[in-house]
Amino acid sequence: MLTNLVEDGKHKCVPYWKDSGSMNVGYFDVVVKDVTERADYIIRKIQITNMKSKKCKIFDHYHFTSWPDHGVPKVLDLLEFFWLTRETSLSRPGPVLNQYECIFTSMLEVVEYGQTSMTTSAYTLNYAELNGSLNMENIALDKGTRQSSYWKKWIKSSRAVDGRMSTRFSEGSCIHTGISSSFEWWQVDLGRECYIHKLTIHFRTDYRLRRNGVAVYSSVDGSPKPTGHLCGSVTRSSPDVMWMTCDDTARYITLYQDTYNSQKSWQKGDTAMNFCEVQVFETKLEWTDGSVCDSNHYGPLCEKSCPSRHCDESPDKSSCDKQTGKCVNGCTAGWVGKDCLKACDPGSFGKHCTQFCHCRDEPCNHVTGNCTAGCKPNWAEITCSVCDSYHYGSLCDKSCSMRHCNTSHDNSCDKLTGKCDNRCTPGWMEEDCTKNKYNRKGVTVYSSVAENQRNTGHLCGSINSTSTDVMWMTCDDTARYITFYRDNNNKDTSMDFCEVQIFECVSNHYGPLCENSCSSKHCNVPCNKRTGQCDNGCTAGWIEPDCAKKCSQSTYGFRCANNCNQRNCLGTSSCDHVTGGCDQGCDRGYQGEDCTTKCSKSTYGFRCENNCNQRNCFGTSSCDHVIGKCDQGCNSYRGYQGEDCTKSIAQTGAPDENPGPIIGGVIGTAVVVVVVAVIVVVFLK
Template sequence: MSEHLMCMLVFTMWACCRVTSGVCPEGHYGFNCSYTCHCTSGCDSVTGCSGGCMKDWSGPKCTIENVALNKTAYQSGYHPYVVRHSSYAVDGNTDQGTFGSLCVVTPSLEPYTWWEVDLGRPYYIDQLAVHFRTDYVAPRNDVHVFSSLKMNQTNTSHLCGVTTLNSSDVTYITCDDTAQYITLFQGTNNDDVDVYHYKPRTRMDICEVEVLICTAGTFGDNCTDFCHCQGQSCNFVTGECVGGCKHNWTGTQCNECDSDHYGSLCIASCSNRHCDQTNSISRCDNTNGQCDNGCEAGWTGTSCLQKCPVGRYGHGCNQLCSEKHCLGETSCNHVTGKCDHGCDRGYISSDCTKACNFAYGFNCNMSCSSRKCYGSLECDQFYGRCREGCLDGFELPDCTTGTTCRAGTFGSGCKLRCSERHCDGDSTMCDAQSGTC
């Protein structure tokens, strides 16, 4: 493998690790690090910008883009005494200069005048801002703002809004339209409203026009709300997603974690916790991960990540290992209650709560019927003791088959000695049951 390919592989692995660990590469943030920071400083991997915004961008999180900046602009004509190119109104400079020297001025002697900007491609435009000259207000009266998919439509396209003499120096107008062209149109003679008697007529003084859109994946008044639509942007006003949500997200605006995820970016999985799954759904709170319906058996805590304390098990950790019959009183499994080292003598079943039935010993592996008891067949579950002793030739305590008397003994319970029989030869050997030499 070449050194170049090796470097590319290492970089890719590094980037993937940063994304999956919740730390985005520099300049990116949000779910899957899919958002770009447009601030000069202070971009958090989760919440985005908190510092100043780059040129073209604005808003609390620098998610509002001015798509009119430095785009092609033109107008119906120029004032003979104030010739400023149409592009002055989209140069990003809101400083008006002395007596509006940095503003665009249209003619005053025409029946109507207009100014237009070509955004380069269609955008959904929720809002735009028009910066008027502050020291001379008459030309701002009755300016009609239009949007269109075609150029030079003047006053025949979609009307976004109309300004008045009392409109703000920076007037925000809602368009709610998809358009490529924004046109400001003046067809009113404003001589009557001019207190300075400059005879503005159909003149417009335009210092800056900003066409403001939310960056993809954001919506709302300040573009501070996030949507996570699958394959397309959401409605910039309502946030509605029409094509479904990206994985981990749900809701009309795809800004809520689905039932199996939680956290600020919905990347933490509820399935990694031990929430109660009675309804076959591992639900947890989509903000903090707390289990909505409590924990599965064997787990505790608000997030169900802690095992039951030693000596307890089951739902709510309410059951005690000490109530079982574990070998040597050892601990039991925190979920099922199964004894960690098996059952004590005389008990069986997975949780060591069932006593031996006509059996005895460890794991009830000795059969009561295999004993050679004398009289009563009552069977002790622990050692299988015969209450009235053993048949001749078998020893206590359980008188089992194959447990014949030790050498030199015979009779019931092997209590008699062969040496007392005075046998010829080796007097220590005799029949284990009858004592016959």
């Protein structure tokens, strides 16, 4: 098959198959068993069954999709398709059906008679009947729309859902966004959340340039940003009618464009979009052979469990599509996918996985976003998703202290923009007062061990038009000379600056002038000589990020991860924030500075001073680390008693000259135990 179903806004071919489920045509049942999509063609395995004779055949259906309407395809693409079909026909028996006008009739003849006459008169299909049997509906028709900007205000965004398939701009059915923004978007609100199988975009055919770079997203929150589920992208070579498979539960379809397109390579171009119609199809899959999964399973082989999904609804009310397992109301926090079985990617969390964390050593919890190991530098709060008090920007990489705000009043530091409340000091501009009005562009600074008058050596940094009045650079190099260089690419190669200072902070100091001391901080290693931050965390008993605050009263130790209430102190005790030491030592059975370590296997009691091997237990016994209790009591033959069988009976004043009663008592006890055991066994039988 060499043509698309729809070309230039016109229906060219009637599909005699359904990509999902089965389709009945007369007394034939047509099922697509497998689909392989490539850039220029689609291969389908189509099974056709005669429902009367029960005869069945499987066909390889080759569909070339890159032949443009009223044009010719690329030679290499068509040759690749030709050789693919030729190799298949040579390696497998059976007739080759290669004329579209008669292909479906011929397929039916092969099923019925085992051969085909290759004529075109045997079978006629009604398009309306087939379109209805596909059970697909354009749910975007006449729905609410909006877009980022307008080229002309009278060119409404609703043109793209008016049902008109005209693809020439002069015919009045295409939208056109503005041309001056760095990005543009168009969006349709379907009015409800639904399972979107496919969508199609009918692009303008009299100006093909602006389709390049368009990305299509489905979402439930209506955000015009390039987030949500990516249905597909469009390139300069995409067809005039672009089909995409979404397979996503969504309410909004957004077309987003941030690619600058231009006719000439030297032109900047613009990000405008102009297309003529968007159709969104909600496909309902149906089983026709009577064999379905039970209520707790879904999938092609019923191999997936419905209860294992993470649907945002109660388990007893959750629907479970037999084929897709789709969660009707979406997923709970931390999970995505139509059946909600995929956890958020590392570094993201929450509902729809749209929130981002910046943990220090490991990913955050994909459901809650909690960072157990603390945050990366400049990030704060338990999810490490907002800037700390000293930084701002989308990546928290800008310093509040480096702004040039008017200091006549106090200035806050917006965590996203860094905006100065009282404008900038003279000579500075932009919202965060970090762009210099004067051009210093083109100066580079090099360090070297030899005298140098050129742009060689170690590059310490470059200066541009946004550089600050006091420009700091980090060299981290062993050198003798510092060279400032400006080349001939600038109209003015002259340089004028007032002072050059070169610093090496001594140990335990930091800051622009090394004026700040790290001694008040409790860093694992010396603090950062530029920022003063503890890049490798704090010593035990101190809280990140600046390691100047003690652990709370209920915690202690490294990262304040130990709980004071879990120690085993003797009596009431304070809790040292560093060691967790107990004031009066440890309770029985415990040792260590914070009394959290049990006695070894061979010791027990206070300070673990008692030796398990010095007890007088009856038979073999374990050794409780607290009291040293014997499992089977004491060895009375040797005359010992007590909780740990270390106390001599003679020490208690009991007579020891007549061991008879003791021995007899032991024997009597043994007899009672044996008799009771026998009685129990007999009773149970």
